[in-house]
Amino acid sequence: MSRQLLLLRGGRILDPSTHTDLAGDVLIADGKIESLGERVDIGDRDDVDVLDCGGLVVAPGFIDVHCHLREPGREDVETVATGARAAAAGGFTAVCAMPNTDPVTDNQAAVGFIIRQAARARAARVYPIGAISLGQRGEALAEFGEMVGAGAVAVSDDGKPVASAHLMRTALEYARTFGIPVADHCEEPTLAAGGAMNEGIVSARLGLKGVPNEAEEIMAIRDILLARRTGGHVHLCHMSTRGSVELIRWGKERGIAVTAEACPHHLSLTEEAVEGYDTNAKMNPPLRTAADVEALRQAVRDGTIDVIATDHAPHHYDEKEREFADAPNGIVGLETALAVNITWLVAPGIIDLATLVEKMACAPARVFHLPGGTLRRGGVADVTIFDSDAEWTVDPARFRSKGRNTPYSGKRLRGRVHFTIVDGQLIHRYEE
Amino acid sequence: MSGAAAAPLGKDLLGLEPLTAEQITLILDTAEPFKEISERAIKKVPTLRGATIVNLFFEASTRTRISFEFAEKRLSADTVNVASTGSSVQKGETLVDTARNLEAMRIDMVVIRHGASGAAQFLADRIESNVINAGDGTHEHPTQGLLDLLTLRDHFKRLDGLKVCIVGDVLHSRVARSNIWGLKKVGAHVAVCGPRSLLPNAIDELDVEVFDRVEDAIDWADALNVLRLQLERMQAGYIPSLREYNRVFGVSRERLERAPRDVVILHPGPMNRGVEIDSDVADGPFSVILDQVTNGVAIRMAVLYLLSGGRPELAEAAKSGGR
Numbered sequence: 001m002s003r004q005l006l007l008l009r010g011g012r013i014l015d016p017s018t019h020t021d022l023a024g025d026v027l028i029a030d031g032k033i034e035s036l037g038e039r040v041d042i043g044d045r046d047d048v049d050v051l052d053c054g055g056l057v058v059a060p061g062f063i064d065v066h067c068h069l070r071e072p073g074r075e076d077v078e079t080v081a082t083g084a085r086a087a088a089a090g091g092f093t094a095v096c097a098m099p100n101t102d103p104v105t106d107n108q109a110a111v112g113f114i115i116r117q118a119a120r121a122r123a124a125r126v127y128p129i130g131a132i133s134l135g136q137r138g139e140a141l142a143e144f145g146e147m148v149g150a151g152a153v154a155v156s157d158d159g160k161p162v163a164s165a166h167l168m169r170t171a172l173e174y175a176r177t178f179g180i181p182v183a184d185h186c187e188e189p190t191l192a193a194g195g196a197m198n199e200g201i202v203s204a205r206l207g208l209k210g211v212p213n214e215a216e217e218i219m220a221i222r223d224i225l226l227a228r229r230t231g232g233h234v235h236l237c238h239m240s241t242r243g244s245v246e247l248i249r250w251g252k253e254r255g256i257a258v259t260a261e262a263c264p265h266h267l268s269l270t271e272e273a274v275e276g277y278d279t280n281a282k283m284n285p286p287l288r289t290a291a292d293v294e295a296l297r298q299a300v301r302d303g304t305i306d307v308i309a310t311d312h313a314p315h316h317y318d319e320k321e322r323e324f325a326d327a328p329n330g331i332v333g334l335e336t337a338l339a340v341n342i343t344w345l346v347a348p349g350i351i352d353l354a355t356l357v358e359k360m361a362c363a364p365a366r367v368f369h370l371p372g373g374t375l376r377r378g379g380v381a382d383v384t385i386f387d388s389d390a391e392w393t394v395d396p397a398r399f400r401s402k403g404r405n406t407p408y409s410g411k412r413l414r415g416r417v418h419f420t421i422v423d424g425q426l427i428h429r430y431e432e
Numbered sequence: 433m434s435g436a437a438a439a440p441l442g443k444d445l446l447g448l449e450p451l452t453a454e455q456i457t458l459i460l461d462t463a464e465p466f467k468e469i470s471e472r473a474i475k476k477v478p479t480l481r482g483a484t485i486v487n488l489f490f491e492a493s494t495r496t497r498i499s500f501e502f503a504e505k506r507l508s509a510d511t512v513n514v515a516s517t518g519s520s521v522q523k524g525e526t527l528v529d530t531a532r533n534l535e536a537m538r539i540d541m542v543v544i545r546h547g548a549s550g551a552a553q554f555l556a557d558r559i560e561s562n563v564i565n566a567g568d569g570t571h572e573h574p575t576q577g578l579l580d581l582l583t584l585r586d587h588f589k590r591l592d593g594l595k596v597c598i599v600g601d602v603l604h605s606r607v608a609r610s611n612i613w614g615l616k617k618v619g620a621h622v623a624v625c626g627p628r629s630l631l632p633n634a635i636d637e638l639d640v641e642v643f644d645r646v647e648d649a650i651d652w653a654d655a656l657n658v659l660r661l662q663l664e665r666m667q668a669g670y671i672p673s674l675r676e677y678n679r680v681f682g683v684s685r686e687r688l689e690r691a692p693r694d695v696v697i698l699h700p701g702p703m704n705r706g707v708e709i710d711s712d713v714a715d716g717p718f719s720v721i722l723d724q725v726t727n728g729v730a731i732r733m734a735v736l737y738l739l740s741g742g743r744p745e746l747a748e749a750a751k752s753g754g755r
Contacts, residue, residue, distance in 0.1 A: 204632035205449065207549035207571030207606060212633070277550030321528050323548035325569070 003029050006424055007042055011053030011385060015060055016358040017374035026058055028381040031424035035377060051426070053385055056418055059357045060373050061093025061382030063364035066158070066183070066237055066261060066309035067334060069095075069126065071117060072110075073102025078314040078402050080114055083334070084123035086312070086401035088428035090334040091417035093382035094125035094372060095312075099136070100159035106131035108146035115151045123427050124420070125382075127153040127370065132171045132182065136160050141170060148178045153368050156183035158237055163189050165222055172232025181235040181259065181368060186219035186244070187211075187285070196325045198271040198286040206274065208324060211286055213241035220244045224251035224258050235367060236260040238311050240285040242295030249304045259367045261309040262296050264337050265407065268344035269293075273407055279320040279327035280407045283313070297350045300359060306367055308359040310337045314403025332396075332403035340408065342388055342415030353388055385419040392416055441738050444556040444563040447572035448613040456617055458744055460582050463727070463734035465748045469506055470729055480509035480740060483540045487513045488530070489566070490546040495701055495725070496566050496576070500543050503732035509541075527551060531558045541739065544568070549606075562739040570604045576700050577610030579731040581618065583724045584655055587696055592619035597641075597649040599683060600659030600708050601630040603670075607700045611657055612640060625649035626659075626681060629670045646681050650688060655696040658683050661708045674707050684710045694718050701725070 008026040013036055015021075025040035026033065027048075042048050069083035078086075080097070087095045097114055099105035105114065111128045118126035130147035134140045136157045144155055155175060162168045162184060175182045192215040197203050199210025220236055224247060227234040236248065239260050251258040265283065270290050273281035281287055299305040313330025320327050333340075341360070345351050351359075361384070365373025372382040394411050396404035420428035441455055448456065469475055485504050489497055497513065504511045527546075531554075534542060541562040544552050549569030556563035567573040585591050596615050602608040602624045615622045616639070623641035624631060625648075635642055643649040650656065661677055671677050688695055697709070697719045705711045714721060737747065 199633055201634040201637040204634045204638060205609070207569050207609060209570075210633070277553055318526070322526055323546070323554060324550045325548050 002047060004424065005029050005042070005045070005048040006421070007040065007048050007050045008053050008058050008383065008385065009050050011056045011058035013058045013375065014354055014357055015375040016354045017060065017362040018376055020375065021354060026375065026383070028383070028421070028424045031381050033375050033377055033379050033381050036375060051385070051419060055387065056385050057353065057388050059384050059386070060361040060375050061384045061420070061422065062091045062338070062360040063370060063373060064092050064095040064310050064312065064334065064337070065307055065364045065368050067095045067097060067312035068100065068314070068330070069097045070314060071101065072113065076402070077316050080117035080126055081121035081123065082400060082402050083312070084118060084121040084126055086332070086334045086399060087124035088420045088422070089400045089417065090336070091338050091384040091386055091420055092124050092334060093384060093420060093422045094127060094370060095334070096127045096129050096153060096368060098156060098158045099129050099131040104131050104136050105129070106134050106136070106142040108143065108150040111147045111150040111152045125422060127151065129154045129156050129183065131155065132157045132162060133167060138163050138167060141167070141174060144174055144178055144180070148180060152180070153370060154181045154183050154235065156185065156237070158183060158185040161185055161187040161189050161219060165226065168223060169226045169230060172226055172230040172234060176230070176232050179369065181233040183235040183237050184219065184223050185237050186216045186223065188215045188218045191215040191218070195286070196282065197274050198288050200271060200289060202271045202274060206277065213243050213288065213292070216241050216285055217243040217247060221247045224248070224256055227251070227258050228254070228256045231257065233257040233259070238263050238266065238285055238309070239296065239305065240266045240288050240292060242292045245295045245299040245304055248299070252304065259306045260304070261307040262300060262305045263309060263311045264333060264340040265331060267293060267296055267300065267308070268340050269407060277324040278407065279322070279324055280331060280405050280409070282324065282327055282329055283311070283331055284329035297345060300345065301351050301355065306359070306363045308337070308341060309364070310334055312401070314401055315405050317404055320405050331405050331407060332399065332401050334401060335399050336394060336406060336408050336413065338386060338417060339392070339413035339415040343413045346388070347414055381421060381424040383421040384417065385421070386415060386417045388415050390414070390416040439739055439741050440744060443739070445574050445735055445739060446552050446556060446563065446565045448574045448577045448610045448617070449572065451617065453617045453619070456578070456581065456614055459578055459731065459734050459738065460585060462738055462744050462747045463582055463730040466733040466737070467727070467730040469733070470726070475506050476508060477506065478508045479737060479742065480504070480507040483509045483740060485509045485511045485541040485543065485736070486534060486539050487511060488542055488544045489513070489515045490544070490551070491567070493545050493567070496545065499725070499728040500566060500732050503729050503736055506729070507733055507736055509736070527554060528558060531555050534561065535559045541736065564735060564739065567606050569606065571606050572610045573606040574610050575728070575732055575735060576607050577614040578735070579724055579728040580611055580657060580698055580700070581614050582727045582731055583698060583720050584696070586723065586727070587720055588654065591615070594620040595623070595652060595654045596620050596657060597623040597625055597643065597653040598657045598659065599625045599646060599649060599681065600661055601665055602626055602635070602659070603630045603632050604662070604665070605659050608659060612638060623649060623652060627671055630665065646683065647687060647690070650691045650695055653695055654693070655698060656683060657698040657700070658709045660700065660702065661704060678707050682708060682710060683713050685712045685716065688713060688718070696720055698724060
């Protein structure tokens with residue numbers, strides 16, 4: 001049987017994992033990176049598919065370690081298949097699906113179901129994250145071992161805080177056996193109760209109950225201290241405050257196994273976006289102040305924040321079309337992440353493109369021990385090819401996701417995905 | 433009804449924060465001629481004849497609803513009251529569906545009271561009818577703020593330079609917010625006083641004076657606007673007890689007597705006598721609490737008139753039927 005060959009011709013090959021930044025070609029054979037260089041010679045073979053990558057960046061496939069695909073339970077707002085296609089359109093070759101489904105993904109059968117749905121979708125890879133506690137009730141540990149055996153790559157009770165410090169401690173200890181991170185949604189529940197936005201001048205003016213920065217920071221430092229005590233790996237989800245940044249830095253300086261992610265919206269928008277009670281600016285943690293955004297951007301730049309993750313959270317439009325306090329938290333993010341990051345981080349010169357690829361592809365693979373995140377020869381051929389300069393206007397009606405809830409609707413952004421390749425197969429191609 | 437563009441306040445009255453000093457003064461001035469109508473034997477003018485107004489109350493309210501209803505009836509509008517306790521979610525119909533139904537019935541104006549901050553704006557963004565916010569969550573209660581301003585202006589004959597302290601649960605008070613914006617815009621000095629657990633954490637950024645002790649507030653102020661202290665605040669752990677609240681923050685005659693000047697007392701009602709305000713203060717010589725109620729009708733008539741496209745310079749003539 002002949003080999004399946006795909007040549008990515010004439011792009012800017014940008015792979016921080018191998019310190020590569022050169023103009024050239026990448027040859028993929030049978031789903032693996034075969035070779036790359038300034039000129040990959042394929043002789044006069046006519047059985048090679050060629051993608052013209054002129055003017056485009058060729059990078060390791062993006063990996064989103066934090067998204068909500070809503071299946072099982074809320075197939076009306078997203079499914080594994082629509083989520084995986086939205087991911088592909090956003091340049092993600094793999095995503096990690098949070099377990100706050102209905103029923104909760106807290107056992108091996110539930111993990112296996114998501115793996116099977118993902119295989120059928122033939123789009124981006126989907127790695128399930130299992131629940132920390134049964135039913136995400138914060139009481140008894142879920143069976144990490146069996147879930148990992150079925151394909152789970154981490155555990156999290158995301159969407160809900162792990163209120164019990166004892167449970168978090170046990171989870172960190174128990175997760176060491178299986179070499180997986182415990183991803184925590186940091187929110188001190190009594191401080192955050194009833195909160196609809198950031199606590200500050202805007203919440204005071206709008207008459208909305210605020211969530212103080214400390215609701216996140218108290219749990220962030222608790223988790224860091226428990227990681228120090230247990231030697232477990234804690235991954236802090238969607239960090240949003242300048243105080244959290246300082247605490248993570250403190251933990252990393254002491255060699256504690258803490259990693260952290262920030263979301264594109266927390267790196268680009270402030271609490272001001274809530275003005276007019278725009279429910280598409282309602283998320284948890286909430287949009288914070290300009291000082292928080294600035295601290296997070298610097299933390300992405302200096303490595304305190306390891307990963308940029310979307311926290312893609314689709315909701316039905318009806319659910320967002322209501323009184324602010326009653327509207328659900330969350331926005332879709334898979335199809336805008338790259339462009340938001342380029343527009344608000346790369347274009348203003350806060351980070352360069354290589355650092356962005358590091359945060360969206362290399363670091364996620366490293367932190368969650370996933371395949372990909374590199375264009376190393378022999379590695380899996382998950383590749384994202386994008387135009388870093390093209391401008392476009394966000395039109396939610398064109399999203400592959402079933403979710404339309406985005407604060408970027410109508411915004412002019414820079415950076416567009418042209419091709420997404422998983423296992424050597426083209427799963428997304430940009431069309432006008 | 434004439435179009436929104438002609439109205440000097442725009443389409444809706446959602447709060448005092450977005451208004452200019454000129455717009456606020458215009459409403460107060462327009463209310464003056466309407467006061468007289470309520471003093472007549474036949475308290476009715478045909479100004480809004482043919483206009484349909486819905487009073488949409490998602491929260492229990494006696495005073496504000498009756499005040500609006502009298503204002504509407506004295507202007508000859510056709511009114512319908514819709515009372516619905518509990519949130520729209522519990523009711524089963526969403527606010528957006530309620531809005532669409534009102535729109536389909538070609539209502540001219542909607543007066544809305546709702547437990548969620550932003551509910552009035554939510555409605556206003558979705559229907560062409562004029563929307564008047566009669567209190568949305570802990571956001572604003574603009575007609576209350578306006579009637580407080582009118583009452584103060586009646587008493588002091590000025591607002592510029594007046595020192596007004598809002599005492600009590602500022603954190604959860606839409607009356608406090610409307611007062612802060614309204615008073616500041618017309619040049620009054622504004623202070624707040626209450627336990628720090630019932631003041632917004634960002635109060636310093638609101639550019640108002642803050643008094644931790646009610647004695648200091650009384651010492652400073654020309655007038656106190658005393659807010660209702662709700663029992664739920666104690667249950668939610670913001671303060672230890674109503675008893676201690678009265679001892680520390682209660683406005684008593686004893687405290688007022690030590691003030692260097694006579695301090696005028698306002699209260700938006702309903703009062704908890706013996707909690708935030710003592711009876712001999714509420715019923716005392718410096719209380720303007722019932723004037724507030726009287727002015728409430730005139731203010732609401734003025735707002736209805738101006739939003740319906742009524743021209744301020746014709747308000748005097750409007751009393752006899754013109755527009």
